[in-house]
Amino acid sequence: MSDYRVLPGPEHFLPPAAASMGIRLPNPGEAHINGVIVSEEKAYEEAAKQFLMAKVPTLFPGPLVLWAWNENAAKKATAIRHLYNTLKECVQPGQKPMLIPMPDYRPKYPKINPEVEINPNHPNLTIWHNKIDCCMFIGVHCHQANLSLKIIRGGTSCYTIAMCAQAGHEDAMLSFRDASVEKIMKLADWVRKLKGTVQPRLTSAKSGASN
Amino acid sequence: MADVKSLIGTKNKKGQTFTDTWTMMHEAPRTPSFYTGSEVIKEALRRASCDVMIAYPITPQSEAAALIGELFAEGYIGDYFRGESEFAVMSQCAGAAFGGARVFTTTAGPGTMRAMENFPMWAGARLPIQMIVTCRGINSPLSIQPDTIEIAYLLNTGMLVWHAETAQDFFDWILKGYMVSEEPDVHLPLALCCDGFFVTHTKDVVNLTPADMCLPPYDPYRSPVPCMDMECPPVRMMRDPFIMKSNYISYATHASWQQEIWAAVERSRKHSIKWLNGLIDTENTDAEIVIVASGTAVSQSREAIRLLEDEGVRCGLVKVKTLRPWPEEEIRDATKNAKHIFVPEFNVIGWLAKEIRATVPNPQRVHAGPHVCGGMTMPPEIIVQEIKTVLGMKTFSMAGRGS
Secondary structure, eight states, X not given: OOOOOOOOSOOXXXXXXXXXXXXXXXXXXXXXXXXXXXXXXXXXHHHHHHHHHOSSEEEEEOHHHHSOSSHHHHHHHHHHHHHHHHHHHHSOTTOOOEEOOXXXXXXXXXXXXXXXXXXXXXXXXXXXXXXXXXXXEESOOHHHHHHHHHHHHHHOOOEEEEEOSSSOOTTSSEEEXXXXXXXXXXXXXXXXXXXXXXXXXSSOOOSGGGO | OOXXXXXXXXXXXXXXXXXXXXXXXXXXXXXXXXXXHHHHHHHHHHTTTOSEEEEOXXXXXXXXXXXXXXXXXXXXXXXXXXXXXHHHHHHHHHHHHHTTOOEEEEEOHHHHHHTTTHHHHHHHXXXXXXXXXXEOOOSSSOOOSOOTHHHHHHTTSSSXXXXXXXXXXXXXXXXXXXXXXXXXXXOOOEEEEEETTTTTTSEEEEEEOOTTEEOOOOOGGGOSSOOOOSSSSSOOOOOSOGGGSOSHHHHHHHHHHHHHHHHHHHHHHHHHHHHHTSSEEEEOTTSSEEEEEOTHHHHHHHHHHHHHHHTTOOEEEEEEOEEESOOHHHHHHHTTTOSEEEEEESSSSOHHHHHHHTTSSSGGGEEEEEEOXXXXXXXXXXXXXXXXXXXXXXXXXXXOSOO
16 A cells, blocks of 8 residues: 555645555545545545635536536536535634636636636636635546646645545545435535534635735 | 446347446356457457447558458448548547547557557547557568567557457457446556467467447546537537646646546556456466566467476466556566566567566566567577576577578
8 A cells, every 4th residue: 555645735846646656546435535545434524524624615516517418417516506505504703615616627818717716727726816725626527627636736735625426536635436416415414413513724725825 | 328337238239238348258158269360359349339440451460450341331330431541540539539439440560650649649638549559560671570669659658558468368358448448537548459460360269258248338428538529518628728828837737637647547557457357467476587478478488488397497477468557566576586587579679678677676687588570480499598598508509590
């Protein structure tokens, strides 16, 4: 097993892909935290804790759930909205949950508006601008999610979570796999369950604009 | 599109039953058949639920492209056409794969080199195209005879690269190859290589799966990148390539993109181990002498080991099945007892020996050779001679016919 751990950055000018450092993806029914395989139950609890500790917990829904291109996508979008509303209900004063879409993967020139969207080619700009210290990618194609997760790990101290519909993401600090409506709802349940039991962090992301 | 799993057990237009691949490859009855390697490629494709095959017919190196044309005429392939050149073929393969098709093609030698620009593009675009490489010489004066030098050029394209020893490997790996390269965490092209002529033109007994069973169709919506479906979003999100911009972000994104391709190669390790029953096969690796080989050099090495046993020299064997992913830990473990590691190859540069030297501790143990190239055969006796020479044993000269 690899000694490498997938931890909040800023890690390096060009951090390695976690897979190249020996981090392996979870099998069905499992998740990973920091590159260590864990049960899904443990991952739900840890993800909910990270959300409730964060000053700016943020959901980044991607194209696969932003359009109702099939029935399941629409249901997932509704579940994500429920998770976001749950976060808003469960955080304490001073915490600011956000929902920022990744509508497509084209680089935004001459300049992205980081208040309204995130882009996989320069996700750090949105993280820095909004002082996001915990985020979850959902409905983003795996290749683009991995680019984003690695760039965020390289240049920010944001804690990253992936709710992946396929095999999961080593480049996130915490990753679920085989994401479904039920799993999103279960994460919302865990957030509600831990409401009031987690002390929020007093500071937000250390790098970039917040440095 | 219907869920692919829900199609298992149903029939395609040719009356073949979409079958769970593990069941088809491991549990279904097999029929021994006497075929050339090219015919075996055709038989594998008959069972592969392939949507598109694009050919630049490279007879006399391999008849496979023409034989697959017959499959198209019989209705087993969704579409089949000829490109203007190898470069055109590989570009057209990309277009078909971008559109969500399961794609197959064949190439060899100079054609592979001509099309080379496309292979890193395929990998970068995460297109799980399967390309058969029936290896032959590439340099002038041209040769249609077997020579594995072109594999050296494929190793760093970001493609998966496997090296089949026999026609049986070829049949099984064509079908299993799609299962590995279409995994969403992999989703990379596969260069499935064999030594031309020795595998493509000679006949061998191959155990075939039932012709009325076929692979489940490819599901393009399990892709890590958007499928170019022009009717449904998410669509066309890849225009304005960042490479056209000159700034730090463009460079950082491109760097991360490249890393992601090689991360996907790493992820293929788990799936390749499952489907190929390991990245290497080993025999007697407790011996002090171990031969590490790939392709038909493995077959020749087996015979050399038998000859050496007659003389009281015990030898182990490592058959390298996947070159990408590279079985680094497996080779290190399999050669840990070896005082001498021999690497016979059908090419002049010895690319496999270089890879092994970079992998094992004490690389002075690695003896790069024997080498043959340009279509020469590799008699087992020259492997025996190489080993006996290093061991200081008496050998007979095999070089000349004269005195």
